[in-house]
Amino acid sequence: MPMATSTVNSIAVLTGAGISAESGVPTFRGKDGLWRNYRAEDLATPGAFRRDPRLVWEWYDWRRGLIGACEPNAAHHTLAEMESHFDEFSLITQNVDGLHNLAGSRAVLELHGNIWGLRCTAGCRPTWEDRTVPLATIPPRCPSCGALARPDVVWFGESLPSGVLDAAFSAARTCEVMLVIGTSALVNPAASLPLVALQRGAYVVEFNPQPTPLSDLADEIVRQPAAEALPGWWHAWQSEG
Ligand code: BV8
Ligand code: ZN
Numbered sequence: 439m440p441m442a443t444s445t446v447n448s449i450a451v452l453t454g455a456g457i458s459a460e461s462g463v464p465t466f467r468g469k470d471g472l473w474r475n476y477r478a479e480d481l482a483t484p485g486a487f488r489r490d491p492r493l494v495w496e497w498y499d500w501r502r503g504l505i506g507a508c509e510p511n512a513a514h515h516t517l518a519e520m521e522s523h524f525d526e527f528s529l530i531t532q533n534v535d536g537l538h539n540l541a542g543s544r545a546v547l548e549l550h551g552n553i554w555g556l557r558c559t560a561g562c563r564p565t566w567e568d569r570t571v572p573l574a575t576i577p578p579r580c581p582s583c584g585a586l587a588r589p590d591v592v593w594f595g596e597s598l599p600s601g602v603l604d605a606a607f608s609a610a611r612t613c614e615v616m617l618v619i620g621t622s623a624l625v626n627p628a629a630s631l632p633l634v635a636l637q638r639g640a641y642v643v644e645f646n647p648q649p650t651p652l653s654d655l656a657d658e659i660v661r662q663p664a665a666e667a668l669p670g671w672w673h674a675w676q677s678e679g
Contacts, residue, residue, distance in 0.1 A: 439658070440615045440641040442679050448526035450613035451517055452631050456620020456646060458535050460665035461508040466622075482593045491586055495577040498589050502553055506571045510541035513619065513645075513664035516672050518542035523676075528609035532621060532628045534591050547602050547609075549628050555590025558583060565590045598627065610634040616642045619664050623650040632656075645671075 440446065455465040466478045476497070480486060487494045510518075518541045521527045529546050531538055534553040538546045555565045558580035568578070578587040592598050606628075610616065616635040623629045632642050632652050644656040645664050653659055660667045 439675055439678060440643070443523060443676055444679055446524060446614050448528075448609075448613045449520075449524050449615045449617070450528040450530060450609040450631075450635065450640075451520075451617045451619065452621065452628065453517075453529070453531045453533060453538070453619045454621025454623075454628075455533060456622075457513050457531075457664045458508065458511075458533055458537050459620065460511045460513070460663055461537060463505055463508050463533075463535050463537070465620075479594055482591070483595055484593055485595075487588060487593070491577040491588075495573070495589075498553065499571075499573050499576055502569075502573075503571045505535045505537075505553060506569070508535070508537065510537045511665040513668045514538055514541035514543070516668045520672060526609075526612070528605070528613065530606045530609060530628075530631065532625065547606050549592070549598050549602055549606060551589070551591035551599075553589060553591060556587045557590045558585055559588050560585035603627065606631055607634060610640075611638055613638075613640050616640050617645065618642060618652060618656070619645040619668070621646070621650070622648075623652040643671075 459465055481494055481497050514537050517529055521543060529538055529543050531546055531548055532550050534551050536552055536554060554567050554569050556568055556578060557565050560583055562580060562583040580587050610631040611634055613635055616632055618632050636642055636655055642656045643658040643660065644652055645660045645667055647661055647663055660671060
């Protein structure tokens with residue numbers, strides 16, 4: 439357990455696909471992560487979209503259908519509850535499923551965007567949300583200029599939104615405790631956030647049923663599914679005062 443909650447001002451949380459697994463959202467690299475024999479790294483790229491926007495949109499439409507039927511789980515709700523217990527609470531997520539917002543977390547730093555957002559590929563207008571499942575037309579087009587629309591997510595080889603990324607690194611540098619929940623810690627720059635926190639002397643806890651490249655460096659490891667373990671872990675930490 440970290441130092442007493444009453445002495446912690448700043449805490450950061452980094453989540454990955456694993457925190458949504460118990461809500462029924464498939465992870466990327468898990469056994470159910472593969473889709474029609476493609477890998478996320480082959481579909482979530484600008485090249486794949488240029489070559490076959492319909493296939494990429496079919497993948498997103500399939501995921502939107504899945505995610506649309508999923509509810510936040512006890513881990514998402516616990517993080518939403520924890521927020522008001524600390525002066526500085528930063529929730530940084532690699533997920534695009536929006537389940538943290540649905541659970542009531544505020545000011546979520548979405549490093550990789552949001553699967554419900556669409557962007558005009560001609561850049562004629564700001565991002566818009568469209569939650570219809572399935573999409574009316576595939577691939578969807580910009581309602582203003584008719585150009586192809588793309589999902590408002592960060593693909594491999596694309597830079598992350600600078601404001602969000604700066605805020606995430608600032609949280610990693612200043613937090614006294616970082617919880618790393620449900621990530622394989624393979625995708626950068628997100629995977630470097632716990633390393634920055636460790637370098638600054640933060641107490642880092644990994645919640646993951648499997649070992650990851652972070653496991654040997656973390657101060658504490660909870661080798662259980664997040665929705666099962668996080669509520670009890672949080673209440674045990676709180677009861678220490
Ligand atoms: C960038 C959005 C600068 C889309 C995603 C070569 C060429 C080009 C780039 C690179 C390269 N080599 C390296 C790079 C950088 C690359 C990268 O890191 N690649 C990796 C694969 C090696 N990164 C990028 O390209 C990033 N941009 O670097 O910009 C740049 C610019 C130009 C050129 C070079 C660099 C952009 C990365 C963002 C990509 N977009 N998603 C979409 O979602 O459709 S990433 C995708 O992976 C998801 O966001 C996902 O969140 C993320 C990370 O995966 P995880 O969340 O960790 O999920 P995963 O399935 O892997 O693991 C789940 C874990 O949960 C497991 O450990 C499992 O054990 C655990 N688990 C399971 N059940 C539970 C559980 N845990 C708890 N409870 C449970 N119940
Ligand atoms: Zn447009």
